[in-house]
Amino acid sequence: MGNIYSPGPHLCPQCGLPLSPTAILCPRCQSVVVASQHWEAPLLDKRGITPAAKRRTGMIWLGVLAANIAAALMVGLSLWFSDKSPAAATIFISSDFTLVPGVMGLVGAFCWKDLRLSSVEYFLYSLPIAAVGLVAGGIFMGEGAICLLIVSPLLLTFVFLGSLLGRWLFALGSKTLNMSLAPLALSFLMVDLFSPHHFASSVSDTVVIKAPPAQVWAHLAVVPPIPSKPDFWLFRAGLPYPVQATARGVGVGATRRCIFSKNSIFEERITHWEPGRQLTFDVTHQPSDPEILGHARVLRGQFDLKDNGDGTTTLTGTSWYELYVYPAAYYDLWAGSIARQVHLRVMTHIKTLSESGH
Amino acid sequence: MLARIARTVPALRLVPGLPSLFDTALLAHTALFHPARLKALHEMEQIVLSWPGVTTKLHRFGGTEFRLGNREIGHLHGNGLLDIPYSKALRHQMVQSGHAQPHHIFPRSNWISFFIKAPADVPNAATLLRLNYERWLAVDTPNML
Incomplete structure (x- = not known):
């Protein structure tokens, strides 16, 4: 890179003091020389084949x-x-x-x-x-x-x-x-x-549904197929997203299958069954593919219903999970975000079904 | 945005490494959405690195710090914000004349800020930084001027 200053006499415009070619602050009167009087844009490398x-x-x-x-x-x-x-x-x-x-x-x-x-x-x-x-x-x-x-x-x-x-x-x-x-x-x-590593977290999301708890409860254990395409960009990029949930039996001990796209299936066992109030299930088996699921494990899921007394119900979905990839502060942002999108997709569908009286 | 976050949660800048992470995100944003500004930042740094004695390091609050010996002559953030520590008189003169803005976070300090948005801003930004360079050069080697 060449000299970035133009050569030649360089005088302070205020007091006329001769300055060095590189000076832009007059040492006598402290005035600043206007840049355009002496500044030239530098010649930068053009990356020639040398x-x-x-x-x-x-x-x-x-x-x-x-x-x-x-x-x-x-x-x-x-x-x-x-x-x-x-x-x-x-x-x-x-x-x-x-x-x-x-x-x-x-x-x-x-x-x-x-x-x-x-x-x-x-x-x-x-x-x-x-x-x-x-x-x-x-x-x-x-x-x-x-x-x-x-x-x-x-x-x-x-x-x-x-x-x-x-x-x-x-x-x-x-x-x-x-x-x-x-x-x-x-x-x-x-x-x-050689340090111990353990990170577990949970995510909760809430939706208010214009239907009584009994009507909402009917769609929790068994979630009919979700027809809509996902909005979340990671789902569109290929991450499996929830499409349906099925159940065998009712009450505590019954099994439930949460089916995601790409035929990824989470096997679940119901541990708490309180109609119109709460459904809790442990995840007993989760798919190993895609590989992202190898870096986290979903432990438990829960739907909690609250009767608002005005014909509406507050539905809260919660997931508990462990991460096997660190730094947890970074990856939990992703895991939490993905869990939230799973909740919202399922709960929005439940809301639509409940409010339409199905 | 930098100013907003820094003003809202000033303690964040004291978390070790966090300002550098944040500034890297700013630079990545500039690279993705403001390629002309990225070119300007590159040109700016090439100019400053051509001045004798100037070295760089990571600034403690994020960005590239330009140093002359043990003195900081200014630092450049990833979004194009140039911060320069002046003397009180020089800061007043630069702000009054409109050549620079008061510092984006500490407007009453002797620091000034200048936002490099495009390659056309580089000569003025380099002039502002050169002022400080020459100021410290004159202090350290009084016969230079």
Whole structure:
């Protein structure tokens, strides 16, 4: 990049003091020189095919490759230790989605440290790092498109932040500090791997129905087929959505099947049966496909009816679930949102049926 | 939006790492919906990085911080908001002349804000930052000017 200032005499317009070509604040009268008098837009790289440009492109892709090799090593280590840690055997720990991408960014930044990239470029070059990581996750870990879609913002964010952290650290040039990064990252990984993980949560939603509780109750255990197409974008993207519920028998101990699209079926056993008041069921079996369901387990569901005394009923649907993927603060946003959309689809259908007198 | 959230829940900026996460989301939003602004941010940073002695780091409240030695000369958020700490007189002069706005969160402080919306805003933004760069350059090396 060339000199960003135009050459030639440069005088303060207020007091006439000769200034250096780069000065824009007069040291005598403190007045500001108008930008247009001396400012020229800089000439930026046009990315011509020069040896320097080729080297730059090569280093960028080297960063992408090295970052993913580092990630593969860390995830491999994490999986190997998972076999030895009962706490982490069936879950994806926070480090897999925060520390590993952060290290990916750090490794990328190490390869890019001499390229004088802007933050915007760090962000843009974090995209291929994250994309390669996602594709590798899809191929080697069997994750589906929706899982990858959900994880992508988290992955990209931490790759980018790791790269910015790396840019700063590597500019400091402290070899001691840089060398301490690897054991520090491994220590965090080990602590996370061998720490106990448990996260359970619940989501409740309420709908007011213009029908008495008895009329609403008739549609709770057995939900007739829902004809409408889903509105929620994840359902439209391929995530199974509820279409019907069937039941065998009545009362406590009866079985219920909540049927989702793509023939995904949740088997349930009714644990509380109070006509016109409450229906509670435990989920005894849930489908293993799509793969997203392997990262969470629905424990229980409940419909609660409240007679409002004016011919209307307040229907509250609640789901309890466990997450096996961390950080829970992030994934619970998705799980809660999906559970809410399941509730609303079913409860809106119940409302329509009840209010139409079916 | 940044100002609204920061004003509504000011304690959020004290949560370690949260401002950086938030600023990354702003940058992603800029990349998706304002490509011209993204180009402007890139140009802005390239200009500032060409000034001798300027280094960058993650700003504690999110964004890219530009430093001259141990001093911050300003920081740039992912949505194009440039914040610069001036002297009181210089801040007054810049705001009075309309070259900059009072700081988006702390309007009574000596900080100013300038919103880079398009590449056309880059020269003015860089001039504002250059003012501070030269101010600290003059302090650290008085014979420069």
